Amino acid sequence: xxxxxxxIGAAIExxxxxxxxxxxxxxxxxxxxxxxxxxNCGATVTGxxxxxxxxxxxxxxxxxxxxxxxxxxxxxxxGKLWNTLPLLAFKPGQLTRRFIEGERAKFVSPMALxxxxxxxxxxxxxxxxxxxxxxxxxxxxxxxxxxxxxVFRDNIREQITTLEQExxxxxxxxxxxxxxxxxxxxxxxxxxxxxxxxxxxxxxxxSATGIETLDKGIIAKWKKNPGLxxxxxxxxxxxxxxxxxxxxxxxxxxxxxxxxxxxxxDHAVFVTYSLAFxxxxxxxxxxxGTVPGxxxxxxxxxxxxxxxxxxxxxxxxxxLTRFSALWRFFILxxxxxxxxxxxxxALLVLGAF
Numbered sequence: 537x538x539x540x541x542x543x544i545g546a547a548i549e550x551x552x553x554x555x556x557x558x559x560x561x562x563x564x565x566x567x568x569x570x571x572x573x574x575x576n577c578g579a580t581v582t583g584x585x586x587x588x589x590x591x592x593x594x595x596x597x598x599x600x601x602x603x604x605x606x607x608x609x610x611x612x613x614x615g616k617l618w619n620t621l622p623l624l625a626f627k628p629g630q631l632t633r634r635f636i637e638g639e640r641a642k643f644v645s646p647m648a649l650x651x652x653x654x655x656x657x658x659x660x661x662x663x664x665x666x667x668x669x670x671x672x673x674x675x676x677x678x679x680x681x682x683x684x685x686x687v688f689r690d691n692i693r694e695q696i697t698t699l700e701q702e703x704x705x706x707x708x709x710x711x712x713x714x715x716x717x718x719x720x721x722x723x724x725x726x727x728x729x730x731x732x733x734x735x736x737x738x739x740x741x742x743s744a745t746g747i748e749t750l751d752k753g754i755i756a757k758w759k760k761n762p763g764l765x766x767x768x769x770x771x772x773x774x775x776x777x778x779x780x781x782x783x784x785x786x787x788x789x790x791x792x793x794x795x796x797x798x799x800x801x802d803h804a805v806f807v808t809y810s811l812a813f814x815x816x817x818x819x820x821x822x823x824x825g826t827v828p829g830x831x832x833x834x835x836x837x838x839x840x841x842x843x844x845x846x847x848x849x850x851x852x853x854x855x856l857t858r859f860s861a862l863w864r865f866f867i868l869x870x871x872x873x874x875x876x877x878x879x880x881x882a883l884l885v886l887g888a889f
Contacts, residue, residue, distance in 0.1 A: 620644040624813050628845055629852020632806050636853075646808035650781075653815035658774040660819045664826050696723050772886050781807055783878050787871035791864045798854065806853050810846060817841055843869075 572593060574581050579588040586593065620643045623631035635643055703716045781804065788803040817838060825834040843865075850868065851861035 616642060616644045620649065624649070624809060624816075625845075627852070628809060628813060628849035629854075632809050632849060632853035633855075635809075636802050636805050646805050646812065650778075650808045650812040650815070653812045653819075654774055654777045657815040657818050657822075660822050664822050692723055696720060699723075772883050776883065776886060779882055780811055780875065780879055783875045784811075784871075787868070787875065791867065792854065802853075806849065810849055813845055813849075814842065817845075 572581050573579070574586040574589065574591060574593070576591040577586060577589040579586055581587070581593040584593055585591065620631065623634075623643075631643065635646065699716050699720055703713055706713050706716075784807045785800060785803050788807060789800060792798045792803070821834045821838045824830045824837065827833075846868065847861060847865045850856065850865055851858070854861075856864070
């Protein structure tokens, strides 16, 4: 139940953020109102909004209107959204190109849609249980605080003792001694954040990377309390999800570096709309996966929809031939893996602070 509450909160937070970056132009629907006087400033109104102060021509005074304002302002359910979602799902390249060429008022902007979809995705993850549970986090935290009393560590110590006794019975020329040294090294790494590896005649301090800043900073914190760090990794995942945009743009730019008619702004719109769709796709897959027997359908949906959508958006947004779109598509798949690794590394670093 706590996950559901956090999920709803995350969805509302995403809606408010998307609302903050989305212009209100183009949200009117229905026929224009007859000429009337603005209730706010007294100017003559001939359309949906007052030309002087911007207030709506028709002023509601009902509880239903309050509910509509909540849905409209928080969840962003308006005419622009319904104009945008069908194109985003089935004609993403057309949506991208039309927005780039100036059709802004009728569509939800890429950043607003991205913010809402990402927060909604993490909200759904919370609701369906795809998150770090409180029990797991608490258990790992307790492990970090009471490690000396844990059965697990006692078992590791017993294994170390057994290996040391076996090593002492062997001659110095026995090759088994080298194998035991490697096993002891691994066990010490599990047992201690700064393990000692026994070698012939001396103790050697083990360092995970050899870089003091990493070993004593980020890595030490992950070893000390992995539960807390994993929770921070998850929470930073959606807070810093916008990093995916600047990380992705250079790779898309490289695919069109010799085509000067495509600017960085074009690539930014392409990337942001694509990420928004993928977030919405993850929502659909997560919900479908909770249905009995829906795991296979969820996998099939993602395996088909994700690459097909990326190909169609790439081909139609940039007006490419099939061959030009295909070779860029396959290169872009590799770039996506690189971006994911860079994003994960950034989250690992951010989680240490």
